[in-house]
Amino acid sequence: MKLLTLNFLTCAIKTCKSSPASFPLHPRDAELEVVEADLNLAFLKNILPRLMWDELRVIASELGLPALPETPPSKADLSIPSPTAPAPATTLQLDPEAIDAPENPPVVESDVEEETPSQTAVDLHRILLETCITEGKLVCGNCGHEYAVKEGVANFLLPGHLV
Amino acid sequence: MLPTPSTSHVCFDRVYEPAEDSFLLLDTISAASETAFLHNRFSQASSSTPPLILEVGVGSGVVLAFVAGNARNILGRNDALTLGTDINRFACQAASETVHKATKDHGPSVFLDIVNGDLASSIREQSVDVFIFNPPYVPAKLPDFSHHDNYNAVPTGHKSTSFEQDSYLLELSYAGGEEGMVVTNRMLGQLPRILNCVRGVAYLLLCAQNKPEEVKQRIRNWGTGWMAETVGRSGKTAGWEKLHIVRIWKEPSP
Ligand SMILES: C[S@@+](CC[C@H](N)C(=O)[O-])C[C@H]1O[C@@H](n2cnc3c(N)ncnc32)[C@H](O)[C@@H]1O
Ligand SMILES: [Zn+2]
Numbered sequence: 001m002k003l004l005t006l007n008f009l010t011c012a013i014k015t016c017k018s019s020p021a022s023f024p025l026h027p028r029d030a031e032l033e034v035v036e037a038d039l040n041l042a043f044l045k046n047i048l049p050r051l052m053w054d055e056l057r058v059i060a061s062e063l064g065l066p067a068l069p070e071t072p073p074s075k076a077d078l079s080i081p082s083p084t085a086p087a088p089a090t091t092l093q094l095d096p097e098a099i100d101a102p103e104n105p106p107v108v109e110s111d112v113e114e115e116t117p118s119q120t121a122v123d124l125h126r127i128l129l130e131t132c133i134t135e136g137k138l139v140c141g142n143c144g145h146e147y148a149v150k151e152g153v154a155n156f157l158l159p160g161h162l163v
Numbered sequence: 164m165l166p167t168p169s170t171s172h173v174c175f176d177r178v179y180e181p182a183e184d185s186f187l188l189l190d191t192i193s194a195a196s197e198t199a200f201l202h203n204r205f206s207q208a209s210s211s212t213p214p215l216i217l218e219v220g221v222g223s224g225v226v227l228a229f230v231a232g233n234a235r236n237i238l239g240r241n242d243a244l245t246l247g248t249d250i251n252r253f254a255c256q257a258a259s260e261t262v263h264k265a266t267k268d269h270g271p272s273v274f275l276d277i278v279n280g281d282l283a284s285s286i287r288e289q290s291v292d293v294f295i296f297n298p299p300y301v302p303a304k305l306p307d308f309s310h311h312d313n314y315n316a317v318p319t320g321h322k323s324t325s326f327e328q329d330s331y332l333l334e335l336s337y338a339g340g341e342e343g344m345v346v347t348n349r350m351l352g353q354l355p356r357i358l359n360c361v362r363g364v365a366y367l368l369l370c371a372q373n374k375p376e377e378v379k380q381r382i383r384n385w386g387t388g389w390m391a392e393t394v395g396r397s398g399k400t401a402g403w404e405k406l407h408i409v410r411i412w413k414e415p416s417p
Contacts, residue, residue, distance in 0.1 A: 005275045008215060008246060012284040017356070023287060043242035043273055046211045129273065147285075153255050156248075156280030157311065 001154050004128040006059055007052055011140035012147075012156045021142035024055040027063055028146070030136030039125045041117050045075045047128075060127060068127070078121040082114075165193050165236055168228035168265040173257040177329045179222035179336035183397060184297050184368050184406055189229050191395025191408040192295075192366060198237055200410075204362050205292065206239035213242040213273070214292035214362070219282050219350060221247035222336060224258025226295055232265035234272035238293075247277040248285070251332050252315045253324075255279045279315070282350050286357045294358055294365035296350055299336055302343040302372050306334040343373050351378075354411070355385060365411040366394075375407045388413045 006024050016022035053072040060068050117125070138147040138154060148155050167189065170181060191197060205214050216234075218227040224247065230237055231245040245262060249255050255277040266274045278285060283294075314328045324332075339346050347367070354365060369375045379391035391411045398405030 001276045001278070004244075005246065005278070008244075008275070008287050008290045009278070009285050010287045012280060014284075017288065038267075038270065040242060040270075040273060043213060046213050046242055047244075050212055151256075152276075153252060153259075154276070154278045154280075154285075155252070156278055156285035157250065157315070158281070158284075160308075 001133050001149055001152055002129055003056075003059060003063075003131050003133070004047075005154075006138075007050070007056065009138075009154075009156075011142060011145060012158055013140070013143055013145060016140055016142045016145075019142040022140050024052065024059055024141075025138035025147065026141055027059060027133055028137045028139050030063060030133045030149070032063065033132050033134045034126070034130050035132050037125075037129050039117055039122065041079060041115060041121060044117075044121050044124055044128075045078055048072055048075065051128075056127075063131075065127060065131065066123075073120050073124065078118055078124070079115040080118050165189075165229070165233040168225055168232060168261055170223040170225050170257075170261055172260055173223045174253070175223075177324055177332040178251065178254045178257050179333070181223055181225040184300075184370075185222075185225050187395055187397045187406050187408060188226050188295065188297055188366065188368060192230060193233065193237055194395065197394060197410075198239075201237055201293070201364070202239035204364065205243075210362070213240070213244055214238065215244045215246060215290055216272075216293040216295070217283065217286060217291045217357070218245075218247045218295040219249075220254075220296060220298060220336075221249045221258040221277055222251075222254050222297075224254075224261030224277070226297065227258065228262040228265035230293075230295070231262050231270070231272045231274055241271045243272040243293075244275055245272055246275045246286075248280045248283065249277065250279070250281055250311075251335055252279045253332065254336075282346075283353050283357050288356050289359050289363075291357045292359050292363055294354065294363065296347070296365070297368040298347045298350065299339045300343040300347065300368065300370045300373055301337045301339055302341065303334075303338040305338055305340040305345060306331055339373075343370060344378070347373065347378075351382065358413075360413060361415070363412065367409045367411060369407045369409055371405055371407075375409060379409060382409075382411055388416055390414055 011022035057068045133149050134152050136149050221227050227247050234243045235241055259277045262274050314331045382391040383389055391409055393407045394410045395408035
């Protein structure tokens with residue numbers, strides 16, 4: 001299970017829902033595996049406001065991962081600035097066909113997709129989406145209930161008396 | 164027609180096989196009227212924050228994989244998150260593979276995980292933007308849950324599941340108790356807690372015996388702004404729509 005998933009999970013026990021300590025769940029005795037995945041830079045930039053950063057830092061430190069910075073990175077921290085600003089104006093004027101094709105304006109926006117992820121982005125991607133808990137437990141900080149993770153699947157089913 | 168995910172790796176002896184209900188969900192969510200609604204709510208222009216899609220009871224994963232693999236068409240963006248749950252651990256493993264396959268090459272969405280749990284009881288409040296549930300909706304006695312832990316894994320010392328075990332796991336996928344509504348009613352009880360109160364939207368499948376009109380009215384009575392409308396239907400027999408997809412959402416207060 002991916003660490004980013006923990007951003008959306010809480011203790012399944014009803015009476016824990018109102019307690020802030022039931023989030024995040026704390027990994028214990030966790031075995032980790034890195035599973036490489038494509039880096040989606042647009043996603044990383046946009047997810048920043050949804051991340052519970054302090055909680056994520058706690059999880060990373062509990063897992064013995066390299067410490068995350070105290071404050072979340074900014075969008076700008078995630079990409080390497082493009083080396084040259086596009087300056088197509090002159091070429092445009094020299095290209096007679098461009099005048100007849102106003103519906104094909106010079107490509108300016110597409111460089112958004114070609115941005116290069118920074119080391120910060122690579123590290124964040126590694127923590128959120130490539131570092132997986134394969135075996136271990138997730139423990140509620142409020143009631144202490146332990147949820148088992150086996151073969152990467154977390155089990156949140158409760159014994160009858162807790163439902 | 165958007166591509167339907169492959170489920171050829173799934174063993175349908177113990178995991179629900181995609182059927183008319185599953186396909187009605189796919190057709191409804193990808194119909195022009197629904198994608199227009201969803202684009203309006205979720206496209207990059209309306210908010211830069213990636214939406215979280217949660218499917219409860221993923222079974223083979225066909226529905227979640229479809230939305231994950233076609234997120235660009237359905238939601239108008241490439242960065243949605245997908246998460247699933249199922250009470251059946253074998254379904255969790257199967258669905259995980261189905262969604263992974265549908266999203267792995269330059270995926271138009273980001274697949275999180277499938278967790279083994281009861282409905283959405285482990286999901287953080289207010290976190291779900293698009294919720295999908297094709298419940299066990301058949302009016303039939305609920306299975307006896309007392310052996311669930313034993314039936315939810317290959318028995319120790321055995322190579323495969325037993326026949327009783329498979330029957331139990333399949334019963335979980337269709338048996339909905341009285342009026343077929345026992346599991347769905349429990350889910351509806353959790354929905355306002357997990358659904359984002361501003362942009363959250365839910366798709367719920369019901370059959371005629373579930374009394375969809377009454378269910379919708381109950382949802383509207385949750386409070387101001389709550390809406391419930393049928394947005395997909397199939398299997399018309401003698402004037403009765405057999406299956407309904409109900410969209411549940413909240414309109415901002417004026
Ligand atoms: C009708 S099947 C739908 C499967 C799949 N979503 C589809 O459309 O093909 C219902 C699914 O809900 C699951 N389920 C039943 N009760 C559940 C519960 N309490 N919590 C989570 N999942 C449940 C079943 O295991 C089954 O996979
Ligand atoms: Zn707890």
